Amino acid sequence: MYIPVNDMLKHFKQDAPAMANITHKSDQWSPYHDNSGTVLAVGIPGAVIVAGDTRLSNGYNILSRDATKLSQLTDKCVLATAGQYADFIALRKFLQQRLQLYEFQNEVQASTETVAHLLSRELYSRRFFPYYTFNLLAGLDENNHGVVYGYDAIGSYDQMTYGVQGSGQELVVAVLDNQLKGYNKINKTIPQTREEILDIILDCFSCAAERDIHTGDNVEILIITAAGTERIVKPLRKD
Amino acid sequence: MQYLDNYLQSKGGYDYTNVKRNELMKAQGFKEMPFTKTGTTIVGVLFDGGVVMAADTRATAGSIVADKNCEKLHTLAPNIWAAGAGTAADLHHQCAHFNAKLKLQRLNLNRQSRVNEVITKLTSKLFPYRGHIGVALIIGGIDCNGPQLASVSPHGNYVYHPFQSMGSGSLAALGILEAKFQDGLTKQQAIDLAIEAIEAGIFHDMGSGSNVDVVAITKDGVDYKRNIRQYNAKSYQRQVPYDFPINNTPALKKYQFNIEKQELTEVGQEMEIIE
Numbered sequence: 001m002y003i004p005v006n007d008m009l010k011h012f013k014q015d016a017p018a019m020a021n022i023t024h025k026s027d028q029w030s031p032y033h034d035n036s037g038t039v040l041a042v043g044i045p046g047a048v049i050v051a052g053d054t055r056l057s058n059g060y061n062i063l064s065r066d067a068t069k070l071s072q073l074t075d076k077c078v079l080a081t082a083g084q085y086a087d088f089i090a091l092r093k094f095l096q097q098r099l100q101l102y103e104f105q106n107e108v109q110a111s112t113e114t115v116a117h118l119l120s121r122e123l124y125s126r127r128f129f130p131y132y133t134f135n136l137l138a139g140l141d142e143n144n145h146g147v148v149y150g151y152d153a154i155g156s157y158d159q160m161t162y163g164v165q166g167s168g169q170e171l172v173v174a175v176l177d178n179q180l181k182g183y184n185k186i187n188k189t190i191p192q193t194r195e196e197i198l199d200i201i202l203d204c205f206s207c208a209a210e211r212d213i214h215t216g217d218n219v220e221i222l223i224i225t226a227a228g229t230e231r232i233v234k235p236l237r238k239d
Numbered sequence: 240m241q242y243l244d245n246y247l248q249s250k251g252g253y254d255y256t257n258v259k260r261n262e263l264m265k266a267q268g269f270k271e272m273p274f275t276k277t278g279t280t281i282v283g284v285l286f287d288g289g290v291v292m293a294a295d296t297r298a299t300a301g302s303i304v305a306d307k308n309c310e311k312l313h314t315l316a317p318n319i320w321a322a323g324a325g326t327a328a329d330l331h332h333q334c335a336h337f338n339a340k341l342k343l344q345r346l347n348l349n350r351q352s353r354v355n356e357v358i359t360k361l362t363s364k365l366f367p368y369r370g371h372i373g374v375a376l377i378i379g380g381i382d383c384n385g386p387q388l389a390s391v392s393p394h395g396n397y398v399y400h401p402f403q404s405m406g407s408g409s410l411a412a413l414g415i416l417e418a419k420f421q422d423g424l425t426k427q428q429a430i431d432l433a434i435e436a437i438e439a440g441i442f443h444d445m446g447s448g449s450n451v452d453v454v455a456i457t458k459d460g461v462d463y464k465r466n467i468r469q470y471n472a473k474s475y476q477r478q479v480p481y482d483f484p485i486n487n488t489p490a491l492k493k494y495q496f497n498i499e500k501q502e503l504t505e506v507g508q509e510m511e512i513i514e
Contacts, residue, residue: 061445185489186486212304213448236474238471
């Protein structure tokens with residue numbers, strides 16, 4: 001059905017732009033780059049498991065196949081970040097230095113709750129030119145139970161039992177909701193042991209790598225317990 | 240439909256009314272639907288006595304892989320194949336359209352299709368659409384003028400060259416082709432070179448991935464190898480398989496449809512969503 005353009009204008013309140021004046025704003029420079037990738041963290045009694053893929057990308061290009069998204073800030077807590085890598089490095093530098101100062105002044109390392117609050121305040125201090133970072137802070141609380149704090153870009157945070165951030169978030173979080181919390185199940189069988197949860201996490205990353213082009217190469221897993229930190233690296237798809 | 244042809248002719252051939260409508264709609268906040276693009280790396284290599292074309296098998300919708308093993312090598316004629324990059328729907332429909340058109344022509348003229356016929360028909364269709372039909376093709380075939388290889392861009396430009404690459408991974412593939420191509424390759428050498436070029440695209444371009452498809456066209460016939468190389472198997476299999484027992488998923492309501500009486504009745508008690 002052909003509707004003359006002059007009649008079409010009646011349906012719109014604004015004046016139509018003339019064809020010669022159509023400009024596209026897509027060429028404007030942006031200070032942000034999404035280096036993508038996926039991170040996740042799961043807390044269980046006695047330990048916390050943090051995982052992140054090691055691919056650094058920009059658009060369709062791979063910048064590095066071996067870039068860590070995880071950063072151990074204290075003996076008990078780890079920061080996992082997806083988003084812009086430069087902002088991750090800047091944020092990590094700030095936190096490392098500030099936590100070192102805390103340790104010198106207080107003669108004890110900061111607790112996970114303290115680090116969580118510090119991170120939130122640092123992120124909000126850049127409210128009007130934010131860190132392009134989507135963070136998960138994972139660690140052991142005062143009772144050595146695993147806790148995970150999830151953040152948005154400007155510092156709003158909340159405690160959770162597990163969290164996912166990054167380009168593979170939508171693919172992975174629904175699986176964890178079903179497997180770790182028993183969503184949409186009548187009889188919930190929730191895995192309790194570290195091995196079962198590691199099994200699920202590795203499978204989640206391998207599935208995210210299948211369907212998300214930004215996730216792949218290797219997955220790096222840190223397991224924090226009161227005894228120390230264990231590191232596991234497993235390969236993922238490289239295409 | 241005669242009035243439409245007359246109307247369009249009187250306007251001078253190019254009808255821009257929809258462009259204005261689209262801009263109006265965008266200004267009102269209408270969001271364009273994302274098309275499934277194929278990301279893609281495709282290459283073509285000319286050798287002594289024929290032509291080889293290869294493609295990866297990943298189709299993407301934004302940053303999600305829509306199809307892990309799609310077919311990007313299309314038949315246009317028994318002696319002419321096309322490798323396609325760009326919008327998946329456009330590629331499928333345009334290739335099917337020209338396949339049918341060429342077949343009709345062959346039936347009418349009783350003569351083999353030629354590569355330059357395909358190029359002319361394609362570019363004549365693509366140019367008036369100003370690049371909005373998103374097909375970037377590598378056309379290869381063998382006809383009475385010998386083996387030929389050309390590429391067609393969405394705006395209607397075409398180039399004849401002994402080696403071609405198109406798609407988001409074209410630069411990765413072109414590096415390999417520029418370094419290793421020579422005149423007078425044998426069929427096997429050309430196939431190996433094409434596979435190597437696609438490999439570069441698969442591993443270094445994230446819009447391309449999964450497997451490699453190859454087709455080699457000589458005057459003896461067409462040799463199509465689907466998934467000649469498969470590199471990236473799923474990296475992890477769960478030790479304890481996922482378990483979804485029957486009747487473990489809560490239903491809010493249950494209905495029963497009686498086919499004989501043609502009526503829908505509600506059964507059972509209403510359940511709450513369990514979180």
